[in-house]
Amino acid sequence: KISNSVIRRLPIYLRLMQLLKVQGITTISSQDMGVRLDMNPAQIRKDLAYFGEFGRKGVGYEVEYLERKLRQILNLDRQINVALIGAGHLGIALSNYARFQSERISIAGLFDADPNKIGLTVGSLVVQNFSELTNMVQTKNIQMGIIAVPAIAAQDVCDSLISAGVKIILNFAPINLRVPKEVVLRNTDFTTELQSLAFYIDE
Amino acid sequence: KISNSVIRRLPIYLRLMQLLKVQGITTISSQDMGVRLDMNPAQIRKDLAYFGEFGRKGVGYEVEYLERKLRQILNLDRQINVALIGAGHLGIALSNYARFQSERISIAGLFDADPNKIGLTVGSLVVQNFSELTNMVQTKNIQMGIIAVPAIAAQDVCDSLISAGVKIILNFAPINLRVPKEVVLRNTDFTTELQSLAFYIDE
Numbered sequence A, B: 001k002i003s004n005s006v007i008r009r010l011p012i013y014l015r016l017m018q019l020l021k022v023q024g025i026t027t028i029s030s031q032d033m034g035v036r037l038d039m040n041p042a043q044i045r046k047d048l049a050y051f052g053e054f055g056r057k058g059v060g061y062e063v064e065y066l067e068r069k070l071r072q073i074l075n076l077d078r079q080i081n082v083a084l085i086g087a088g089h090l091g092i093a094l095s096n097y098a099r100f101q102s103e104r105i106s107i108a109g110l111f112d113a114d115p116n117k118i119g120l121t122v123g124s125l126v127v128q129n130f131s132e133l134t135n136m137v138q139t140k141n142i143q144m145g146i147i148a149v150p151a152i153a154a155q156d157v158c159d160s161l162i163s164a165g166v167k168i169i170l171n172f173a174p175i176n177l178r179v180p181k182e183v184v185l186r187n188t189d190f191t192t193e194l195q196s197l198a199f200y201i202d203e
């Protein structure tokens, strides 16, 4: 089993390959990748070796080939639909942002429980009643869910996502959610970034 | 020089120590830390060894001692003030969230350029005119800045933060900012999380 921290680094390698392609660079060494990403080249080689032999000794990695491979590994070679629960400040910011940033992953449904929010238009989406979730998961083939509701509602929302068939969840609410073993749950917290940046004060 | 990726892991170790303390656990081995964090124990030992000898052979780490040390290393043993630029959807969500989540780091000023936003109350803050930034950085001893404005305005906002004396910046706008060498800039993008989660589709 490949550890989560390896999987979390793959999009960073993919972004770099996309950037290099735009710059017309066709091959790159793990050494050079290490410099550009401020990472250890041995770690990069080890990460990629889990998935196959992509580099050639003395030449490095072929940018286009590695990009294609990383897309396949991350299932980004097909359309991925996401349900975003909570059309509040964070949910609206995330939904507007995702529209522009990621070609293959799209917010297919934006849900809320507040009658004042249901029916609102956010970009190209209309806020739906959360009670419609199960329906939408089926008809839009939704594979992932994002939780952007207050902590007090998060466990209920999480349970509803899972019973509607969603097995991969990105949670923004500050609460430890209980999920069954087969569900992949990732929590995110921007204050962790701030805390690590605090290291650099007074340097 | 310690690499960024080591520094980024430190808040994760700190969170774990805080959690263990609440659970009444007084010591923990790097092995056990590895299991709880889904990380490689050797990596954890190596990370912590950069900063001193914290563990004892056969016993592991003392939870309270390591927590205190990590706080000192991350400068979280004192008050840290942050300027948040952009009182839009994301900025409001971040400012409300930060109020509850992190004891030592607080949003000391929320700024915007839109006259309709200036003067609004968000939690305990009143949205200030961005032109007041330099004043506020001095009077409130602001050490960090968060950019939550559209990409088109982000470079100007970044330049203003730096000329006001802010040297550490967390950027949410989808643009590569140019900053002088002595400024610490970190970009964040939630779609990277989504892309790594896509790996688990169909598993």
Ligand SMILES: NC(=O)c1ccc[n+]([C@@H]2O[C@H](COP(=O)([O-])OP(=O)(O)OC[C@H]3O[C@@H](n4cnc5c(N)ncnc54)[C@H](O)[C@@H]3O)[C@@H](O)[C@H]2O)c1
Pocket (backbone or CB within 6 Å): A085, A086, A087, A088, A089, A090, A091, A111, A112, A113, A114, A117, A130, A147, A148, A149, A150, A151, A153, A156, A157, A171, A172, A173, A174, A188, A189, A190, A191, B092, B093, B094, B096, B097
């Ligand atoms: N992880 C981070 O870095 C981070 C950053 C900012 C905010 N947050 C968190 O994100 C969440 C949303 O923040 P916000 O500022 O958008 O809050 P908000 O109050 O503006 O929005 C919350 C939305 O959730 C909806 N909601 C509540 N209960 C619901 C339910 N049962 N089903 C469906 N919708 C429901 C509300 O109607 C509202 O529209 C909060 O939990 C906040 O703590 C996390």
Ligand SMILES: NC(=O)c1ccc[n+]([C@@H]2O[C@H](COP(=O)([O-])OP(=O)(O)OC[C@H]3O[C@@H](n4cnc5c(N)ncnc54)[C@H](O)[C@@H]3O)[C@@H](O)[C@H]2O)c1
Pocket (backbone or CB within 6 Å): A092, A093, A094, A096, A097, B085, B086, B087, B088, B089, B090, B091, B111, B112, B113, B114, B117, B130, B147, B148, B149, B150, B151, B153, B156, B157, B171, B172, B173, B174, B188, B189, B190, B191
């Ligand atoms: N990194 C991520 O994961 C992520 C997620 C969501 C949004 N975003 C980005 O965050 C930014 C904010 O998103 P949003 O949804 O809050 O947008 P928004 O339009 O709701 O808010 C932007 C705010 O910035 C203010 N502003 C514009 N120019 C300014 C200037 N020169 N000085 C001060 N304030 C100024 C506007 O008046 C507005 O209030 C966007 O760039 C968006 O792409 C990033």
